[in-house]
């Protein structure tokens with residue numbers, strides 16, 4: 341579905357991403373982890389053609405994303421607040437996205453019902469502009485905006501960050517449900533190893549822009565990730 345081919349990106353001559361080959365098949369829930377500055381957002385930005393690669397390309401359904409914008413018809417994403425429209429109210433923003441994607445009023449209402457618990461009483465009918473919501477609630481608005489178009493591919497950068505614990509749990513359930521029912525291809529980055537292990541079938545660890553581990557999720561994955569990011573604690577636990 342998504343194929344990374346010999347992709348590299350540098351800023352001021354410092355290489356921040358360098359991936360030879362990476363294939364994300366259709367329907368896979370793909371988790372991306374790595375320390376601050378590892379290159380996770382850069383990879384997502386390249387996949388979404390928001391920045392230009394120095395070398396290589398990203399193919400979506402075998403077509404280079406920088407050469408043809410077909411992928412936009414089936415890809416939903418939320419990386420940061422830059423994806424939002426500050427001067428709209430959430431309902432206006434959602435309707436705008438629904439309209440450009442041909443989503444009916446009824447379909448949008450059905451989505452509101454699915455997301456009622458996730459939104460709580462915080463998002464809808466608040467008569468407030470997107471810019472005036474808290475960081476966590478802006479994140480909820482962005483995630484919902486990415487899903488409204490009923491995409492085949494969903495890309496979310498740190499979706500659990502800034503959410504309260506109940507919302508994190510609800511989001512996990514929503515993502516797992518979407519993945520199972522709609523055979524969604526999901527690319528999600530996170531610093532929360534528990535959450536990412538729970539929602540991903542496969543987890544890739546990036547370090548200094550390179551893939552250093554590529555794991556199929558199993559009962560051992562969380563321990564393996566914790567061991568990778570905190571090797572001293574893992575050794576202590578064993579002794």
Ligand SMILES: Nc1ncnc2c1ncn2[C@@H]1O[C@H](COP(=O)(O)OP(=O)(O)OP(=O)(O)O)[C@@H](O)[C@H]1O
Nearest residue numbers: 351352356374375376377378379380381382383531
């Ligand atoms: N526009 C830019 N100009 C210069 N350097 C940049 C730019 N964008 C990203 N970088 C650098 O590229 C590297 C990778 O950044 P990136 O945001 O992809 O990391 P990340 O894994 O998403 O980090 P985090 O977990 O902190 O969000 C970092 O060293 C960052 O400073």
